[in-house]
Amino acid sequence: MTKQETLVTFQGVRKQYDDFVAVKTLDLEIGRGEFVAIMGPSGCGKTTTLRMLAGLESPTEGTITIGGKVMNDVPAHERDTPLVWQSLALFPFLNVQENVEFGLKMRGVPDFERQPRALMWLERMGLKGFEKRRIDQLSGGQRQRVALARSLVTEPEMLLLDEPLSALDAHLVIRMQGVLTKLQKELGITFVYVTHSQSEAFAMADRVVIMGQGEVAQIGAPRDIFRAPRNRFVAEFVGRNNIFTGLGREGRDIVVAADRISVTRDKPEGPAIKAEFLSEEFVGTAILCYFETPEGEELKAQVTEEQLEALGAEPGMAFWLGWAPEAAHEMEG
Amino acid sequence: MRLSDVLSRIYVLALFLFVFLPILTSVVFSFNSDRFPTVPLGHFTTHWYETAFSRPEVWTAFGNSLIVAVCAAALSTVLGFVTAYTDYRYGFRFKSAYLALALLPPTIPLVIMGLAMLAWLGRLGLSGTLPGIVIAHTVMGAPFAMAICRMRLQQMDPSLEAAAWNLGASPWRAMSAVVIPFTVPALISAFCLTAAVSFDEFIVAWFVSGLNKTVPVMILEILQGNVDPQINAIGTVVFLTSMTLVILAQLLILRRSAA
Numbered sequence: 249m250t251k252q253e254t255l256v257t258f259q260g261v262r263k264q265y266d267d268f269v270a271v272k273t274l275d276l277e278i279g280r281g282e283f284v285a286i287m288g289p290s291g292c293g294k295t296t297t298l299r300m301l302a303g304l305e306s307p308t309e310g311t312i313t314i315g316g317k318v319m320n321d322v323p324a325h326e327r328d329t330p331l332v333w334q335s336l337a338l339f340p341f342l343n344v345q346e347n348v349e350f351g352l353k354m355r356g357v358p359d360f361e362r363q364p365r366a367l368m369w370l371e372r373m374g375l376k377g378f379e380k381r382r383i384d385q386l387s388g389g390q391r392q393r394v395a396l397a398r399s400l401v402t403e404p405e406m407l408l409l410d411e412p413l414s415a416l417d418a419h420l421v422i423r424m425q426g427v428l429t430k431l432q433k434e435l436g437i438t439f440v441y442v443t444h445s446q447s448e449a450f451a452m453a454d455r456v457v458i459m460g461q462g463e464v465a466q467i468g469a470p471r472d473i474f475r476a477p478r479n480r481f482v483a484e485f486v487g488r489n490n491i492f493t494g495l496g497r498e499g500r501d502i503v504v505a506a507d508r509i510s511v512t513r514d515k516p517e518g519p520a521i522k523a524e525f526l527s528e529e530f531v532g533t534a535i536l537c538y539f540e541t542p543e544g545e546e547l548k549a550q551v552t553e554e555q556l557e558a559l560g561a562e563p564g565m566a567f568w569l570g571w572a573p574e575a576a577h578e579m580e581g
Numbered sequence: 582m583r584l585s586d587v588l589s590r591i592y593v594l595a596l597f598l599f600v601f602l603p604i605l606t607s608v609v610f611s612f613n614s615d616r617f618p619t620v621p622l623g624h625f626t627t628h629w630y631e632t633a634f635s636r637p638e639v640w641t642a643f644g645n646s647l648i649v650a651v652c653a654a655a656l657s658t659v660l661g662f663v664t665a666y667t668d669y670r671y672g673f674r675f676k677s678a679y680l681a682l683a684l685l686p687p688t689i690p691l692v693i694m695g696l697a698m699l700a701w702l703g704r705l706g707l708s709g710t711l712p713g714i715v716i717a718h719t720v721m722g723a724p725f726a727m728a729i730c731r732m733r734l735q736q737m738d739p740s741l742e743a744a745a746w747n748l749g750a751s752p753w754r755a756m757s758a759v760v761i762p763f764t765v766p767a768l769i770s771a772f773c774l775t776a777a778v779s780f781d782e783f784i785v786a787w788f789v790s791g792l793n794k795t796v797p798v799m800i801l802e803i804l805q806g807n808v809d810p811q812i813n814a815i816g817t818v819v820f821l822t823s824m825t826l827v828i829l830a831q832l833l834i835l836r837r838s839a840a
Contacts, residue, residue, distance in 0.1 A: 304743055324746040325754075337744035341762045351748035354758070398748070 252279035255406060255438050256301065261310035263296050270296040272462035274310070278440060280405070283432050285441045285453035289485065293462040294442045298408050301440060303327045315405070325354070330399035331408040334415070336391055338383045344394055345370065345379040351402045369397040389420050396431070406438040413448060425451050446486060450474065458482050476577045477503055483579065488536070490547045490569075495519070496578040506536060508575035509549035511559060512568045520570035523547050525561045537561065539569060604820055611813035618810075633811035642799040643818075646780055648711060649795060653718035654776035660719065661726025661771055662764065669734040670742075684724045694721070695788030702789055709791025717785045722775030729774065729834070733767035770830035777826035781819070 256278040263271040271293040278284050286294045299305040300312060303324035312319050319327065330351065338347050348366040357365075370379060373393040383391065392412065399407055409428075413421045429452050432439045443449050449456050450470040458465045458473065458481075465485075466478040477483035480501060483491050488506045496502040510516065523539035526546075530536075535556050539547040547569055551559075561567070606618070611630070614623035633639055664683045668676070686694070698717045699708055707713035741763065745755035761768070783797035790798050796819055803812055 302747055304747070323751075324743070325749050325751050329747070331744070331747045333740045333744060335738050335740050337738055337740035339741065339744075339759060339763075341765075350745070350750075350758075354745070354749035354754060402749070 252281060254278070255280045255282075255315060256440075257311075257313045258297075259311045259313075261297075261300065261307045261312060263293070263300060263305060264308045269462055271300075271307075274462075274464060276457060276464065276467070278438060280438060281436045283429070283439045283441065283452060283454045284457060285443060285449035285455075286457045286459060287443055287446065287449040287485075288459035288465075290444060291461075292459040294444075294459050295410060297459070298331070298410055298440060298442045302329045302331050302408055328402065328404045329406055329408055330402060330404050331410060332395050332399050332412045334411040336395040336412075336415075338391060338394055338398070340383050342383075343379070344375065344381050344383070344386070347383065347394055348397045348401050350398060355402065365401055366397075369401045370394075373397045388416055389424070392416065392424060393427075396427075400431075400435070404437065406440065407432075409439065409441045411443050411445075412441075413443075414445075421448070428452060458485060460485070475505060477579060479579050488548060488550070490549075491579075492521070492576075496576075501579050502576045503579055504571045504576050506548040507534070507550040509547070509569050509571055511537065511549050511551060511555070511561075512570065513559070515568050516570035518570055518573060519576070520568045521547070522566055523569055525563055525565045525567060527563065528556065528561070539567065604816075607813045608817045608820070610810060611817045613810070616810065617808070618813075629810040629814040633814045638794075638799065639815065642794050642796045645711060645714075645790075645793055646795040646797075649714045649718060649786075650776040650779040652711075652715045653722055653779040654772045656715065656719040657722030657726045657775040658730075658768055658771045660723040661728075661775075662730045662768060664723070664727045665730035665734055666760070668731060669737070683727055686720050686724050691784040695785040698785055699788045708789055709793060711793050713789050714786055714793070714795065717789050718775075718779040718782060721782065721785065722778050725778060726771035726775050729771040729830075730764060730767050732834075733764050737763055766833045766836065770833040773826040773830035773833075777823040777830070780826070781823050 254277050256276075258274045258276040261271060261274040262269070274293075274297060286297060288294050296305060300307055301314075303319065303322055303326075306320055314327070314329070339350065342350065345363075345366050348369055349362045352362045352365060367379065370376060373396060375390060375393055375397065378386065378390065383394070386394065395412070413424050416424060425448060428439070428441075432452075439452075441449070441453060450473075453470060455467060456470050456473050457467050460481050466473055466482045468476075473482065474486055474489075477486055477489070480491060483489055483503045490504050490506065490509065492502050492504070494501060512520075515522075521541060523541045526538040526540050528535050528537050531550075534550045534552060537549050537551055537556065539549065541547060549569055559567070609622070610618045612625050612627065614626040614628065668680060673679075694717075698713075698720075702708040702713040702716065705713075707716065737760075742755050742759055745759040746752065750758055780795075781797065782795075783801070786795045787798050787801065794802070796815065800812060800815055800819075803809060803815075
């Protein structure tokens with residue numbers, strides 16, 4: 249945890265619906281001005297966590313505080329925790345400007361004050377000239393920005409985002425990631441971003457919270473989670489790494505990131521494993537090569553195009569996959 | 582055009598003729614000078630309209646029908662919306678039973694409904710009064726209104742209302758600022774449709790109307806006396822009224838599913 253002031257705390261929070269436990273136990277602190285991503289597979293409790301923060305669900309046990317105030321029983325409309333919805337949930341019967349003004353109107357901000365604030369945000373989001381458009385006349389990216397403007401117009405301390413980019417095309421996702429990180433830096437407010445996408449979380453967040461089955465599996469900076477996953481669940485979820493069972497001290501599992509594996513024909517010095525080449529996959533600037541050990545375990549190594557060419561790898565050929573001892577991270581349990 | 586296209590067009594045309602020819606006939610004879618509906622036709626006249634609408638009881642009946650239709654439509658729409666919203670928003674035990682009950686009235690034979698209403702409203706001292714007919718027609722209209730509102734609410738993004746709360750709207754405020762504006766086309770079309778149902782309804786109205794006759798009840802009374810082309814004239818006006826309401830309702834339904 250950094251030295252920043254804490255804005256949100258979850259203390260022993262549990263959420264249960266009849267027989268189904270959505271969040272088992274959650275202890276989490278979120279700092280002021282922090283960009284936190286909550287990530288995990290579907291059904292891990294990440295969206296429930298966000299909804300509890302917005303007051304759309306109340307915890308079965310435990311306490312949630314925002315700015316030091318216990319929020320458990322504060323209804324959604326008395327909180328200042330705007331949410332950007334996965335579906336965006338823009339009001340189809342209102343035009344762009346009316347959508348943005350909605351939050352101000354509900355808070356009783358007079359008309360003459362609402363309008364300039366809405367227009368300012370629309371301009372800031374690059375939507376000048378679209379004020380009177382209907383929502384169905386906008387592109388996906390424009391709707392996204394209307395949703396952001398609508399949430400930010402009340403100048404909240406914290407913005408909640410629930411998979412806001414999941415409906416966009418790949419190139420727009422990258423652009424919106426840039427827009428969001430820039431916005432968060434400029435405003436200096438807390439962003440709590442829920443996603444199942446590792447690339448989105450790692451690209452934007454200061455800290456990533458990985459959840460699995462209603463519990464926090466690991467909290468850390470993207471780099472730490474990638475290099476030093478705490479357990480097998482996190483390592484597998486993060487991907488692009490190799491888990492070696494029982495190679496650590498006292499038979500613990502170790503993990504080596506794919507880009508820290510060197511592929512050679514001859515047995516190298518230091519730890520190495522022999523495996524058969526399976527296939528290759530272009531991942532932007534590098535190539536991810538897939539191998540299989542005689543025991544049938546899949547291994548991955550990230551190489552450059554030149555390296556792959558020099559190896560002359562064909563499916564079925566055997567290689568040594570080696571790594572520097574310091575590149576290996578020993579996992580708990 | 583292929584033969585199958587031609588045939589299917591002819592079939593559709595024939596179907597519409599089959600449905601609308603009887604009504605069309607009555608419209609034609611309402612402007613015909615002959616006393617009996619026979620061909621060849623006599624000359625064009627508005628005489629039957631003039632005589633029909635010079636009778637004060639015709640005006641009273643139209644007045645009654647109008648009051649009843651507007652009140653019953655308003656009540657049906659409110660009830661229908663509230664029921665549909667309950668279904669949309671809440672999950673509860675016996676919900677399917679609740680919905681089945683709410684949609685039940687149209688399946689009850691009208692004669693039974695009329696008799697039951699007569700007995701029930703009689704106990705309440707409302708039989709033979711306009712409020713009595715309004716109650717009966719509301720019972721009949723509400724399920725239609727509910728079905729229309731339900732269709733509209735199903736098109737609503739489930740996050741829309743929560744988004745309003747999230748932006749600081751209290752549950753009541755969210756209802757008036759988001760749910761109702763979203764449902765407005767359905768509310769209007771439900772109002773038009775239930776007004777048309779009430780305006781046309783004869784059997785139940787005949788049981789409960791007593792001296793405060795609505796238009797369909799009055800038509801029967803005139804018919805029982807003798808066959809009179811005035812009926813055609815009155816019928817044409819009734820037909821136009823309810824067709825306008827139904828078309829209005831349909832237009833709203835079509836427009837909202839296009840949006």
